[in-house]
Amino acid sequence: MKDLYAWSAIGIIVLASTTGDVLLSYSMKRVGDVGELWKRRGILAVIGRVLATPTFALGLMAMGVAFYSLLFGLSWGNLSLVVPASASLTFVANAVAARIFLRERVGRRRWIAALLVAGGVVLMAV
Amino acid sequence: MTFRKYLVLAGITVFSTAGDSLLARGMKDLGGFSLHNLSGLLLAILNPWVALGILFLLTFFACYMSALSWADLTYVLPATSLAYVLVALIGHFRLHEEISPTRWAGIALIAAGVGFVAAGPSFTPARECPNSPSAPRDTVSLEVKS
Numbered sequence: 030m031k032d033l034y035a036w037s038a039i040g041i042i043v044l045a046s047t048t049g050d051v052l053l054s055y056s057m058k059r060v061g062d063v064g065e066l067w068k069r070r071g072i073l074a075v076i077g078r079v080l081a082t083p084t085f086a087l088g089l090m091a092m093g094v095a096f097y098s099l100l101f102g103l104s105w106g107n108l109s110l111v112v113p114a115s116a117s118l119t120f121v122a123n124a125v126a127a128r129i130f131l132r133e134r135v136g137r138r139r140w141i142a143a144l145l146v147a148g149g150v151v152l153m154a155v
Numbered sequence: 156m157t158f159r160k161y162l163v164l165a166g167i168t169v170f171s172t173a174g175d176s177l178l179a180r181g182m183k184d185l186g187g188f189s190l191h192n193l194s195g196l197l198l199a200i201l202n203p204w205v206a207l208g209i210l211f212l213l214t215f216f217a218c219y220m221s222a223l224s225w226a227d228l229t230y231v232l233p234a235t236s237l238a239y240v241l242v243a244l245i246g247h248f249r250l251h252e253e254i255s256p257t258r259w260a261g262i263a264l265i266a267a268g269v270g271f272v273a274a275g276p277s278f279t280p281a282r283e284c285p286n287s288p289s290a291p292r293d294t295v296s297l298e299v300k301s
Contacts, residue, residue, distance in 0.1 A: 050228055057223035064159065064221065079220065120232060127228045134279035138271050139229045145268030146236045152261030153239050 035106025038098055042115040045095035047122040051130050052088030058131075059084070113154035117147035156277050160225065163218050168237040170215035176242070177208030226277040233269045240265050 059082055060066070063075050079085055102111040124143040128135040135143075181204030199205050222231045240262050246252040254262075 050232070053220065054223045054228040054231075057220055060224055063224045120236070123232055124229050131228060133227045133229050134276075135229055136275070138275045142233055142268040142271040143229070145264045145271065146233050149261045149264030149266075149268060150236060150239060152257050152264060153243065155257050155261075 031105060035102060035111060038102030038105055039111060039115045039118065041098045042095050042102060042111075043118045043122050045091050045098060046115075046119050047126050049088045049091035049095055050119075050123055051126050052084045052091060054127070054131060056082040056085040056088060109154055113151045117150040120147045120150070160222075160277075163222050164231070164234045166218035167215060167222060167231070167234050168241055170211045170218060171235065172238045172241045172245070174208050174211035174215055175238075176245075177204050177211060179208075181205035181208055227279055230272055230275075230277045233265075233272045236265050237269055 056079070057063070060075075060078050063079075066078065067075050099111070099115065102115070120143050124135050124139060127133040181199070181202045184202060184204065185199055200209065219231070219235070222234070243254060243258060243262060247254050
């Protein structure tokens with residue numbers, strides 16, 4: 030039963046942090062290259078443009094949900110299960126979501142990388 | 156990809172690692188927290204290790220957002236995973252912690268994954284943007300796309 034709780038927490042963490050990453054990435058693509066913007070208009074223009082992007086706040090909220098579900102997950106499951114499982118599944122989920130929602134060209138090269146990193150994160154935690 | 160952009164990617168790895176370690180160091184001073192002791196959680200900011208850790212994590216977030224403004228999510232994410240490797244290597248060389256063969260294998264896998272992504276293009280715009288830098292051609296991803 031405790032396992033079921035831990036795995037549902039992991040599921041929520043993966044879902045929330047993937048949503049957050051996709052929303053933040055989408056917002057920053059809308060803002061455009063912040064280095065260029067900083068050079069032309071100054072740092073205040075950069076901060077203003079980022080905060081004025083509605084999806085940025087949504088992304089931050091999703092990241093907050095992910096953080097608190099991690100805290101709950103840690104109280105239900107082991108550190109050595111919850112952290113590596115959610116981190117590695119998030120890498121794979123992000124590759125899928127970036128392809129679908131951000132229309133990134135996730136080629137063979139990036140699939141292999143996502144799987145290698147996901148596997149590596151699991152091994153580092155064993 | 157310019158030198159400045161590689162610096163930002165390095166900043167993601169370094170500042171998240173340093174921020175996490177500083178927070179962990181500060182929390183060790185303060186002891187455990189419970190739901191009955193929420194005021195203690197607010198006072199934790201007064202601890203210099205925790206304050207510095209939060210500052211570093213904010214810097215990490217700024218680097219992360221900057222990188223996402225000119226590179227794909229699937230390009231930036233593997234760079235964040237290098238933090239795991241950095242923590243392990245710092246533990247090994249500075250604190251003389253033992254690294255098991257499984258962990259070395261994990262380090263190798265993450266490094267290989269990062270290498271795979273870094274060799275490819277950093278930005279693959281969905282539509283043709285007039286002001287986008289001409290994306291370097293990647294035969295593998297073009298082949299998969301078609």
